[in-house]
Amino acid sequence: MKLEENPEGNGSLVDKNQLYLGAKHQANRKPGASGKAKLSARQESNAKCDLPRKSLNMYTWQEIQRHNQETDQWLVINRKVYDVTGWADRHPGGHQVLNHYAGEDATDVFRAIHPDPDIVRLYLKPLLIGELAPEEPNQERNKNSQLVEDFQELRRTLETMNIFNANQGFFFLHLSQILILEALAWVIVWHFGSGWLITIFISFLLTVAQAQGSFLQHDMGHLCIFKKSKWNRLMQKFVMSHLKGLSVKWWNNQHFPHHVKTNIYPKDPDIDVGPLFVIGDLQPVKYGKNKIKFVDYEKQHLYFHVGELTFKHFFLQEIAWVGSFYIRYFITFGPFYGIFGTIVLIYSVKFLESPWIVYVTQMSHIPMKISKEENQDWFSTQVLATCNVEQSLFNDWFTGHLNFQIEHHLFPTMPRHNFHKVAPLVKSLCAKHGLQYVNKPMLKAFGDILW
Template identity: 70%
Template structure:
C-alpha cells in the first residue's frame, strides 16, 4: 500500500508526534543517526517546508553533484529544494526500492506529493535522511523542466485540494463492490441451476470477466485511496479484493503499480508497458528486441492475437484501458513527471457507458496526474487540466472509444514493423 503508516493526520499541516529526530542528523556507517549539533526545525516548520534553519547549517549542492548520485548503492533525491540520501531507506520503503531508484538524482517533489496520502507521516521518515539543500543559485527543478508549467501545475493541485477533489465517496465504492459481488453470485447461480453446457459457460465466462475487470478497478482504488476514514479498513478491503477476488499478491501489485505511476509510459521504468515477451510496444522496446534478435513469439502478428491472448489472459478490460491506451502515442524516454503523462497519454470520451466500461479510467490523463484522486472526480477536474494544457501548448487528446480500439491495433502493428526492420536487417 501507499505510505499509510499512521491513522491520524493533523488538519493544520503539523506533524503527528512529538519526539522526532532533528533535521540535521547525519548517518554513520551502521545507519544509526548521529546528532551534529546543528539547529533543529520545529515540526510545524518542517511540515510546511518553511523551516527557518540558517543556510550554513545545511550542506549546499548543485544539480550536477546531485545527478551523480543515481545508482542503487548511492541514491539522492530532491524534495522541496531539500536533498535527501535515501540509500539506506530504499529497502524499507513501503512502495518498493525501485520507486526511489527511479528518481535517484532527480527532483521528486511532485511525485512525492502525488503518491503519499499522509504527507505529515511521510515527512517524519524523510527528516533523518536530510543531508543538505540546493544551493541558492540552483533552480528548484532540473534545468530541462519548464519552471512555469511546474508552478502552474502545483497551483492547480492546490485548487483541487481546496475543492475537496481528493476525498473519496464511500457510497460510490460501496455500490461498486456490491456490483462485483452480484456478478460473482449470479455467475455461480447460473452454473448451479443450468449446468455447464457451452451456451451457459459462455455467459458465465462473460459475467466473470466483467466482474474481474471491475474488481481490477476497485482493487486499484483501495490501493491508492483512503476510501475509509480509518486506514486499517482500507488495507483490509484492498487485501480482500486483491487476494480473494483476484488471487494476486498485494505486495507484488504495490511494487509494480507504484513504479507505473511515478514513471508512467517511460520504458523500461514503467513495468506496465514492459509486456514482453508477449507484446512489444512503443518505439524503444521493439528496436531493443530486434537488434538483439529476440523472438519469443511471432511479433509480426501481435495485433491479431492481442485481443485473445492479452485481454483474456490479463483480465480483459483493465490492460486495455489502463495500459494500452497509455502508450498509444509515442513514448518519451526522459520527460518530466508533471506533463509527461499528457504527452504520452490519451483520454477516451466521457459517457455513462464509457465510464462504467472502463471504470472511469477513460480519463487517463487525469488519472496519471492525480493517482490518489477518486475516479468519480476525474470528470469534474478534466476541464481544469485541459485549460492548463491549452495555456502551455500541450495537446490534450480525447478519443471516441471505437477509434481508441482501432489505435490499439495500429499501435501494435507499428511496433511490430519496427521490430521486423531491426530483427531482419543484415
C-alpha cells in the same frame, strides 16, 4: 556551506496504509525494538519537530545529479535533499520507484503518490542531509519552471475544493455490484444446473464481476478510502487478493513504477514486455539491430490481448489471502463442476477478462509517446504519455472511469468519481503551455493499440 534546518520540514506525502512501517525504524535506519508505533502519526511528527536544530549542507543540482545509482540515491523534495539509499528496499511502493528518481527533483511525484503530509515526516526526517543552495532553481534547469509552478498551483486549488476526498458510498455501490454478480452466478447454476448455455452465461457474469473487481482493486491500491488505515489495508487485501486472486505486494511493485515513469523505457514495467512483445519506436529498433526474434513480431497484434495480462494471475504471494480466492471458487462451484471443471471455469473467466482489462489500460498509453528517460517535469511526462477516452455512461462503466487516464496519472490518489470535474482545468493548462490534450472515441482508442 551550511544553514539551519527548518524544524517543520517539508516533503512528500506517504500513504496511511504504510504508517506502521515508519514506526519500525529509528533515526539510525535500524529496526526499532518496540515494533508498531504507539503514538499517532501527528504526535510522532510533532515530537520530531521539537528536536534540536542541526546544520545542513547545501548542494547544487550538479552535485545531486551524480547520486543517481542504485547504491547511491539522493532525491530533492521541496528543495530538501534526502539520501534514500538505505530506505529504498523498505519503501512500500517498491525500491524501483525511488531508484527511478535518484538524482532528480521528486516533489510533484511524491505529492501525486502519497496523500498525507503528517505521515511523511516519519520517513523523511532521518533521511534529510541538506537542501538546495539558495542560488539553485527549484527544479533541474532543463525543466519548464513556469509549467511546474502552474501545475502545483492547480493541485493546491483542487485540494481546497476537496476533490481528493473519496465518496465511500460510490465505492460501496461498486463493491455491491461485484458481489451481486457473483451471487447471481451461483444462484443460476444452483437452480438451472451446469449445462453449456448456463456455463457460458455465468462465465459472462463472472467476467464482468472480475473486470469491475480490477477497477475496484485499482482504487484500493491508490486511495485511502477509509480514514482508519487498518480498514483500508484489510479492504485492499479483500478486494485485490480475495476477490481478484492477486498479490498486493506484486501489484505495488508493478504498478507504482508504471505511474512514476509512464512510458519511459525500460523503467515502466507496463511497456517492458519483451521478449513476447515489442512496442513503441525504440524496442523494435533494439530487437532488429541485435537480430533478436523470439516470435513473429509482425503478428503480435493478433495475440497481444491474450498474453499481456493472463500470466500475471499465476504469480502467488501472500498465500493465505490469494489462496482464499481459489478456495472460494472451489466451495462455490466445485459441487457443480468438480475440481477440474472449476479450474477450467476460473481460468476461462481470467482469459475472457484479460482482453477487457488490457485494452482499457493500454489504449491510453501504448499509442502515445514511448521514450527513454528525458527527465521532464511531472505534468509533461504524464500528458505526453497518456490519452483519454470520451466520456459517456457506458464508457465510464466499461473502463471504471479509467477513460480519464490523463487526470488519473496526474493525480493518482484522486477518487475516480471526480476525474470529470478536473478534466477541463487540466485541458486548459495543457492549452496554456502548448501540450496536446488527447481525447479519443473508444473504438479509435482500441484500434490504435493494434495499428
